[in-house]
Amino acid sequence: MDSLTEALQSTRLNNEPEELEQLVFNPQPDTGIEDTVLDNIPRYLFRLASPKSDGTTDERWVRSAAAVDNDPSSLEDIFSNLDIDKREEIAHMLNLHLRWWPKDDVQDNFVSWTSSLLFAIQYIYYRHYKDGTSLDEIKLYVVDTTIFPRGTFMRDLDLLDIFGGFDHNLQNLQSLRNGDTWYFGEYLSQGSLKIENKCQVIPADVLFERNRLRRIQPQFANIYRGERQRAPTWANEVVRLRRAIWPLPSPSTSAPTGMGDRLQAIEEIMQHVAPDWRFPIAIHFAALIGPNIPRVEMASRNVGFLDSQSWSFPWLTD
Incomplete structure (x- = not known):
């Protein structure tokens, strides 16, 4: 009886190999x-x-x-x-x-x-x-x-x-x-x-609720809910947006207008993001505002997704 119990305990109902969680690149x-x-x-x-x-x-x-x-x-x-x-x-x-x-x-x-x-x-x-x-x-x-x-x-x-x-x-x-x-x-x-x-x-609808994406960056096109529009260009529009948001050779030194509402829109999106992910994702969305974001204002505002004490990251660009 003891031998039978031990045999049953070691029996696997599924002998299929466990699925790999990733297939890595291994260049020789x-x-x-x-x-x-x-x-x-x-x-x-x-x-x-x-x-x-x-x-x-x-x-x-x-x-x-x-x-x-x-x-x-x-x-x-x-x-x-x-x-x-x-x-x-x-x-x-x-x-x-x-x-x-x-x-x-x-x-x-x-x-x-x-x-x-x-x-x-x-x-x-x-x-x-x-x-x-x-x-x-x-x-x-x-x-x-x-x-x-x-x-x-x-x-x-x-x-x-x-x-x-x-x-x-x-x-x-x-x-x-x-x-x-x-x-x-x-x-x-x-x-x-x-x-x-x-x-x-x-979810994408979170970005467009209350016009959040365009509040962050007005260069983004308005989206017409429930209406079938002609498919916009993809790569060409990204190139246009890059030039409009991050102009070369050097942007002006003036800060973007409506900064308070732009940061508020980011904070609204971050309410749909888990706490551990809010800071890095907020940084990426804030970079869409443009290069001239006054850090003092960022640190002084009471925004829940940022810890002003740790604010030392350079703004990311696309």
Whole structure:
């Protein structure tokens, strides 16, 4: 009886291997790129997802299209068993993914993230008008990359350096993205990534309630609820907004007008954010105001999402 009890205690009802929480990039020395590129990852990355997005994204998992289809390639790092044929295959998949071209029979195992909050926000307009997706179905995901293992994310430019020579279309994209104008801080993960308890989610409608986004930065377009509009440009509009919000060669020294209401709009958004995430996310939204934000006013205002005693961070730009 004792032997039977011990045997039952050690029996597993499910012998399937436990699903990996991430599939890391592991470039080998023969890829021609330094291992240090895996350390060149911003602390916070954004992903904008809707029901029309490729793959699936929710508060527990982010899965590529290949992972959703349970394709075997979704479990294999792109750098494993590299030969000429596989390099060409990866280059082709990377080109289709980065250009948002139809995938046809190609299994896309990439998931896109961005370090640019501006780029993610403009994608809300694109999805809302292009697909007719309601704002409450569109969600902004923020992850802290330091919580994940090294190699979970990789910059698109580094992947372009490795695989650009194996697809002529990818080479053209590499030339385009190497300039400042058409670079939008894109980073990729691969396969399935567990983000449960490692992310903050903000529904898009929170940003537009009470006109909050335009109160922060009037350069953003008004959004017409319930009306199907022509899909706005995405990349071109981001370029325009960059130039309008952060003019070059040097901005004027005058502070933006209506600062009190701008900060109030940020504080209203932060009420929908968990306390541990409020400070870094507030910094990114405050950067959308522009470069000339008087720090004294920030510290002196009674804003709940900032600790004035620790206010020593430079303003982030896009």
